[in-house]
Amino acid sequence: MADIISLGIDTGGTYTDAVIFSDARGVIAKAKSLTTRHDLSEGIAGAADAALAAAQIDSREIRLVSLSTTLATNALVEGQGQRxxxxxxxxxxxxxxxxxxxxxxxxxxxxxxxxxxxxxxxxxxxxxxxxxxxxxxxxxxxxxxxxxxxxxxxxxxxxxxxxxxxxxxxxxxxxxxxxxxxxxxxxxxxxxxxxxxxxxGMIGRLVGACEAYLSSRNIAAPLMVVRGDGALISASEARLRPIETILSGPAASLAGAQFLTGLDNAVVSDIGGTTTDVAILENGRPKLDPDGAMVGGHRTMVEAVAMRTFGLGGDSEVRVDLAGLIARIELGPRRVLPLSLIGHRFSDIVIPALEKQVGSVHAQRNEGLFAIRTGLPDSMAAGLSAQEASLYARITDQPQPLTQLLTTAPQKSALDRLAARGLAHISGITPSDALHVLGRQGQWNAAAARLGLDLAARQKGGNGKPIAADAEDLANRIVQRLTRQSSHAILEACLTDDGETGIDPAKSRAIARALDRQPGVVRFSLALDRPLIGLGASAPVYYPAIAEELAAPAVIPDHADVANAIGAVAGQIRETVTVFVTSPEEGIFLLNGSGETLRFVSETEALEAARARAIEHARALAARNGLAEPHIELMEDADAAEIEGKRKLVEARVRAVASGRPRVAN
Structure with a gap:
């Protein structure tokens, strides 16, 4: 059998990853590029072109392209999306x-x-x-x-x-x-x-950007998108049903984690720029959520991996609560542009503005913060209030300090609403900036990060003292906070899987004592029963400390930084169709679902028709996704009552599943 070369792409909130994958040889090459929200094709091209160059293959050799993304998940976590x-x-x-x-x-x-x-x-x-x-x-x-x-x-x-x-x-x-x-x-x-x-609109732009890239590079391979349950759907179906791509990136990362580590039982935690995703591998497969995917506080009807998604990542907003005697640091759930990143792209604007603020004797409201347009088309700005529209008109494609942009307090709320709509980015300090200050990350502008943390460190808590001695002190506290919030997130996901829904790790004194290793007559301890697989570009930085806190072996595989893109090319198409037979009155059986309602006088005939319809529609869905000869699995269950000694059908459900690997280009 000929070796099949695939291109896997993962578009995240901060980075777009690409891998060139061989069915016979595994990962041939990989690359990263910043996700360019104003034009997603730029980030896709940057990553894919670099991976193709590293692999030293002709783009026309690619026979399958598969895309995973966290954009839909991030949008729901951050409350974004079109009106x-x-x-x-x-x-x-x-x-x-x-x-x-x-x-x-x-x-x-x-x-x-x-x-x-x-x-x-x-x-x-x-x-x-x-x-x-x-x-x-x-x-x-x-x-x-x-x-x-x-x-x-x-x-x-x-x-x-x-x-x-x-x-x-x-x-x-x-x-x-x-x-x-x-x-x-x-x-x-x-x-x-x-x-x-x-x-x-968001997923349509992503698919369109990917299709434009493939066309420009003469790649004629089918384009697939990873669904939230790890299955693949065609790009055209993803345009119609983008909700199915929530947890697409996490589902792909689970497949990638299993492929890269060979572990069948593990806790998998994937930290990105915007979110941390936690799931359980059991007997070599990710657990599915029987109640539907839970994202951004919303319980949906989307079948997906049993993944807990938290608004915590390298680009999480650092929030300092100055209300108490001792200032508290919290991270997320909102993503902001790291100062190191925006300083890297616009150093001639950002660095002088930050230096001026640091040199000011008196602290100003909103210092260390900038705003910039995301680059979405103006059509996405429908329904803005007069105040929002006025502010949006003043925001440009270059960063502006909020100390200059905002002239009244209510304008900050208007800016927050523009950010929630995905129309504007806010830039401020993040864990990524903290790592730049500590010298543990260095791809962007460390000077901008240091200036931002200098500004934040001089804020005073309720005791009248600065919240940190200097930028390094604050950076260490931010990293420690990310470690602890990550531990809380992982514990919450694992406790929920164990059925312990009444324990909030962030509020439990017992868990705090266990994580802090506090001494006492009664000693509290906790541990995971399986290894912790850490994924994401910053996994080697964060997860050893997190695993140590949770008393679990840390497993950070090679290519952990592109696990999503690897998982994207390893999936199968899987389409499920369910039809129903009910009996509203004795001797009458109605067939519902996936078409017009049909009436029968025989339960046997109604069930036969239900099986035929389910199989027909499952085959049709599979064909729409590029699977011509699927494997068909048929399942049935029924609810029936016994009335005066006679069986009475309440409802029968007939489910057909069509599955298989997607077609590849000849």
């Missing part, structure tokens, strides 16, 4: 109080329409007049629509009619809930749909 209108069919306003839907929908308008279906797929008439009246104004205020209908998984007709109206009259992207999940639970399915619609 979306949510259309609820057959639901009431009280449904917003369930599953966190109201909080997620707060950033955009919600339209309620009469309609929907019952559990057997029978309809309540749909009335769309309210939406028709609102559409012209909505088209000016939002960037996408999410449509969720009552029991749409049993009959999607109303969602489809609303989608067609929006596409015709507004011409904006629309996500329908029945396209994302076949599970019941309307509010959570609506939440998943809303989050998907928020991510359409």
């Amino acid at each position: 979306v209108a949510l259309v609820m069919i057959g639901f009431g306003e009280d449904d917003l109080a369930r599953d966190g839907l109201g909080e997620a929908a707060r950033a955009g308008p919600v339209i309620f329409l009469p309609g929907g279906h019952d559990v057997h797929g029978r309809e309540t008439p749909l009335e769309m007049e309210r939406l028709q009246v609102a559409l012209p104004q909505l088209a000016q205020e939002v960037s996408a629509f999410a449509v969720a209908g009552y029991f749409a998984v049993r009959n999607p007709a109303h969602e489809q009619r609303v989608r067609d109206l929006i596409l015709r009259d507004a011409g904006l992207p629309v996500t329908c809930s029945h396209e994302l999940s076949s599970r019941l639970g309307g509010p959570r399915r609506a939440l998943t749909t809303l989050l998907n619609a928020r991510l359409v």
Whole structure:
């Protein structure tokens, strides 16, 4: 069999990684480049071109390209995404109080329409007049629509009619809930749909950037994207269902961790620029979350690895709480641009501004902070308030000190909202800056990092004393804080896996005593029962101390810095379709899901039709993802009751799974 050469790409919040991978030889070459959010193709080209050059192969030899990303995860953790209108069919306003839907929908308008279906797929008439009246104004205020209908998984007709109206009259992207999940639970399915619609533009830009790069290098290979459960989907499907790429990067990193270490049982912790992702390897496979992926405080209906994602990384915002007698340092969850990075790119602007602030006798509000546009198109700025629009117009493509940009206190809140929308970056001190000051990281501008930490160190706590002796002292405290917050994150994930959901490691005195090795008549200790695999570019810096705190062996494999990209090229396509058979009355059996509702008078005939439909649609989904001859697995389960000695079917579920390796270019 001929050796297949693949290109794996992982686009993270800070870096884009690329690997050239051979089925026979493993990793041939790897490279990194800064993720360029204003134009993602620049970062992709920088990493992929460098990897191709290091491998000394012709780009036309690449036969498969696979992409993983943390952009969707990061966006949800940071509360970012485009503004979306949510259309609820057959639901009431009280449904917003369930599953966190109201909080997620707060950033955009919600339209309620009469309609929907019952559990057997029978309809309540749909009335769309309210939406028709609102559409012209909505088209000016939002960037996408999410449509969720009552029991749409049993009959999607109303969602489809609303989608067609929006596409015709507004011409904006629309996500329908029945396209994302076949599970019941309307509010959570609506939440998943809303989050998907928020991510359409972001993932569309990423896929488009990757496709543009491949075309420019004459790479004719299929482009796949890693899903949150580790399976692969085609780039075109990822554009339609970007929510499925949440936890894409972490899922790829788990596959990469297992490949690189050969360990079947381990705790895997992957630290990036924005997040730390923690998961469990058990018997050689990552555990899946039976309740759906949990990201950024949202419980979705996306099947994904049982991964806990925390807003903690090398680019996490360093927040100093000066309220108490002794100042406290906290990290995250927001990502900011490290001063060392922005000083590297704009040294002629950043260094003089920081030097001027350090030379000032009196501390100023917002010193050590800068703002810069992210480079998103102006169309993504729909729906800004007058204050936000005025501030956004003054932010440029070059960093500006907040001491000059902001003239009133409320403007800081407006800037925070622009950052949450992904329209502006805020730059400040981060753990990456601390490592630059300590000489343990050196790829960017250490002078900018030192100036920023000098400014922060002179802040005074409630005792009237500076919070740190100097930049080095503060840098060590930041690194120690990252170590402790990482330990808390890993413990929270592991305790949750053990079913111990009532313990908060960050608040437990017993855990604090164990981690601090405090002496006492009663001695507390804790340990992981398996090795800790550390992944990420900064893994060798952080994870030995974290593993020591957790009394676990530290395993930091070669190529830990590109584990996501390696895992991306090792996956399979896997598509699952579920259809349902219910019995609303004796002798009547209804087939629902993945098509029109069909009526049968025989349970046997209904189940046969359900099997045929599930297999047909699973094959079709696999084919859309480039898998012509999938392996098909069929599973069935049913709920039935016994009434007066006779069996009464309540619901039968027929599930077909189509799987296999993606096609490669000839």
